[in-house]
Amino acid sequence: MRTEGPADGPAEEHADGHDLRHHGDAEVRDDGSALVDLAVNVRADTPPRWLRERVAASLGGLAAYPDGRAARAAVAARHGLPVERVLLTAGAAEAFVLLARALKVRRPVVVHPQFTEPEAALRDAGHSVDRVVLRAEDGFRLDPAAVPETADLVVIGNPTNPTSVLHPAETIRRLARPGRTLVVDEAFMDAVPGEREALAGHTDVPGLVVLRSLTKTWGLAGLRIGYVLAAPETVADLERAQPLWPVSTPALVAAEACMGAQALAEAAHAAHRVAADRAHLVAGLEEFAVDGVRVVGPAEGPFVLVRLPGADAVRRQLRSLGFAVRRGDTFPGLDEEWLRLAVRDRVTVNRFLQALDQALALTRG
Numbered sequence: 001m002r003t004e005g006p007a008d009g010p011a012e013e014h015a016d017g018h019d020l021r022h023h024g025d026a027e028v029r030d031d032g033s034a035l036v037d038l039a040v041n042v043r044a045d046t047p048p049r050w051l052r053e054r055v056a057a058s059l060g061g062l063a064a065y066p067d068g069r070a071a072r073a074a075v076a077a078r079h080g081l082p083v084e085r086v087l088l089t090a091g092a093a094e095a096f097v098l099l100a101r102a103l104k105v106r107r108p109v110v111v112h113p114q115f116t117e118p119e120a121a122l123r124d125a126g127h128s129v130d131r132v133v134l135r136a137e138d139g140f141r142l143d144p145a146a147v148p149e150t151a152d153l154v155v156i157g158n159p160t161n162p163t164s165v166l167h168p169a170e171t172i173r174r175l176a177r178p179g180r181t182l183v184v185d186e187a188f189m190d191a192v193p194g195e196r197e198a199l200a201g202h203t204d205v206p207g208l209v210v211l212r213s214l215t216k217t218w219g220l221a222g223l224r225i226g227y228v229l230a231a232p233e234t235v236a237d238l239e240r241a242q243p244l245w246p247v248s249t250p251a252l253v254a255a256e257a258c259m260g261a262q263a264l265a266e267a268a269h270a271a272h273r274v275a276a277d278r279a280h281l282v283a284g285l286e287e288f289a290v291d292g293v294r295v296v297g298p299a300e301g302p303f304v305l306v307r308l309p310g311a312d313a314v315r316r317q318l319r320s321l322g323f324a325v326r327r328g329d330t331f332p333g334l335d336e337e338w339l340r341l342a343v344r345d346r347v348t349v350n351r352f353l354q355a356l357d358q359a360l361a362l363t364r365g
Helices: 024-028 049-061 069-079 091-102 117-124 169-173 232-241 249-258 261-286 311-320 346-364
Strands: 002-007 036-038 086-089 108-112 129-133 153-157 181-185 208-213 226-230 303-307 323-327 338-342
Touching: 024 323, 036 338, 036 346, 049 249, 069 086, 069 249, 086 091, 086 232, 091 117, 091 181, 091 208, 091 226, 091 232, 108 117, 117 129, 226 232, 249 261, 261 303, 261 346, 311 323, 311 338, 311 346
Parallel strands: 036 323, 108 129, 108 153, 153 181, 181 208
Antiparallel strands: 002 129, 086 226, 208 226, 303 338, 323 338
């Protein structure tokens, strides 16, 4: 684990060789659209039919301005919070922009490797950003002591994209300080059975801001819906930075629907299924240990991080064999030897493992 000094400059530039604006969807655009997608961390075969029908039924009300009160109340009820602690956003990515623009911070710190948009948003807003970089040798585990005491904004993912590490809630709690905003990105927490280690709904952690996304589990990347859970004064600051009517009526309807008892039960079932499919994927990958393939574990998210020699060449061979995977070198703390693989059903995983066998043979040859 190491601390790096401020990363300056506009986010569209590559920071220290890492393209902070490269995301998994880039692997399946244009010539990648026909590939089997293991690059994007959205659950396959979503949104479910009942959710599509709810969203479609909302289209008759598009002439009216969006009214987010029902969706906000539903999110608050789901987490046992007053509505003043909830802010609906156009995806979790918008929340990072709001935090960067609305909060008056002097020394923001981002814990890497993680989703790169928080740092990109902070840099776009003119902040210098320090990094705490977790090491593969430590299993990408967090040591709270590595975060500088002077940091007044700390951002960490849990479970973390791309490492799939689930940090203990008590470890993250140790990052809280008076005068510090602690941002925990829980975009993938609903893919963890029982949502163990979640901090969403907690009001006893000073400065805590939890971000959630409905994109991943429900397949709503194109609709853009997420939310922030924070102290009322923080929510008010963020809300003032939002444009009017930031979340569309169909997205509000989806948010309300995904907070219902039926939806929560379905998400819980999906989390267990993802865990079983992930175990199958990891077991298959471990068969390639002789080829230098190493899986970061224990993985707890709907994706796994893999290290292997010549990963970039293997990724290109996989594309030629019909599979898209996420390159890892755009994440600070990783290099060209890393790939991220989304968890898919067993049939798809078996086909992928066969393709990986071929790709490894082709790159060796």
